[in-house]
Amino acid sequence: MTAIVQGHHYLSWIITAGGIVAVDTGWDLYRGLPDEESDFFALAQASELARLPLTHILLTHDHIDHTADLSALLQRWPQATVMAHANSSVAAVGETLADGDRLRVGDLTIVAYHTPGHSAQGDELSFWLPDERFLFCGDLAQPQGPSYGYTNGPSPVPFFVDGEAYQRSLARLIALDPQQMRTGHGNLLGPEQSRQWLRVTLATVQRIEALAFELVARYPTRSDDWLIEAIYDQIADERAFGLRRANQRKRQRSFPERDTDYALFDVPGLRWAVEAAR
Numbered sequence: 001m002t003a004i005v006q007g008h009h010y011l012s013w014i015i016t017a018g019g020i021v022a023v024d025t026g027w028d029l030y031r032g033l034p035d036e037e038s039d040f041f042a043l044a045q046a047s048e049l050a051r052l053p054l055t056h057i058l059l060t061h062d063h064i065d066h067t068a069d070l071s072a073l074l075q076r077w078p079q080a081t082v083m084a085h086a087n088s089s090v091a092a093v094g095e096t097l098a099d100g101d102r103l104r105v106g107d108l109t110i111v112a113y114h115t116p117g118h119s120a121q122g123d124e125l126s127f128w129l130p131d132e133r134f135l136f137c138g139d140l141a142q143p144q145g146p147s148y149g150y151t152n153g154p155s156p157v158p159f160f161v162d163g164e165a166y167q168r169s170l171a172r173l174i175a176l177d178p179q180q181m182r183t184g185h186g187n188l189l190g191p192e193q194s195r196q197w198l199r200v201t202l203a204t205v206q207r208i209e210a211l212a213f214e215l216v217a218r219y220p221t222r223s224d225d226w227l228i229e230a231i232y233d234q235i236a237d238e239r240a241f242g243l244r245r246a247n248q249r250k251r252q253r254s255f256p257e258r259d260t261d262y263a264l265f266d267v268p269g270l271r272w273a274v275e276a277a278r
Contacts, residue, residue, distance in 0.1 A: 111127070
């Protein structure tokens with residue numbers, strides 16, 4: 001049986017002769033979407049149509065949008081094995097995966113690669129199907145637009161916490177030369193788009209780092225917060241994001257009870273760059 005990759009929103013799965021393997025859990029139920037519109041419902045339908053159970057749940061990292069509906073999956077398929085990196089904070093993990101570990105399900109081989117940089121937990125895994133040259137990259141690919149010179153995403157910068165590790169991880173995934181790639185937020189990409197998304201993400205992080213060294217050298221007495229905002233505004237200008245949208249981003253709160261999106265998702269990577277340049 002040829003493996004079939006499917007997905008819905010933030011949840012992906014692979015149908016194999018030995019069962020179904022989920023990549024992440026989705027969070028539609030957690031967000032309150034009706035059951036019939038949820039990624040959980042889509043997976044349950046796929047399981048019924050294939051007459052196969054969910055046997056494995058592979059976690060790319062422990063952010064809530066990738067793990068929130070884990071309890072629902074385990075309630076439906078209690079025999080499924082939850083697998084993640086040893087750094088994961090998810091209590092239900094049954095087996096850990098290290099860099100280079102291989103999992104065999106039916107006729108399918110899945111290779112786990114430790115690809116840190118995005119999450120403060122350092123638990124990021126990318127999953128590679130070598131025979132199919134198919135990559136599940138989690139949240140590693142965040143180009144925020146089709147090229148460095150133009151961004152149509154919610155921010156001009158990717159969300160990362162450790163730029164050095166992030167750059168190594170991106171370079172490693174680029175070297176795999178995937179023919180197809182599915183991101184942690186549901187994008188299914190062909191070979192050219194896969195390479196472009198990874199390369200643009202890498203180029204943006206490299207530019208952030210270069211700007212940090214340039215501005216720290218020019219303004220050594222300025223505060224970290226001033227330098228962080230200066231880098232952000234410069235990147236926004238270079239990527240045609242626009243200073244108006246950049247300023248709106250600094251005030252926007254996707255989670256009203258928490259800090260701004262800028263503080264939560266943009267500042268961590270910029271702070272890494274400034275601290276590295278000091």
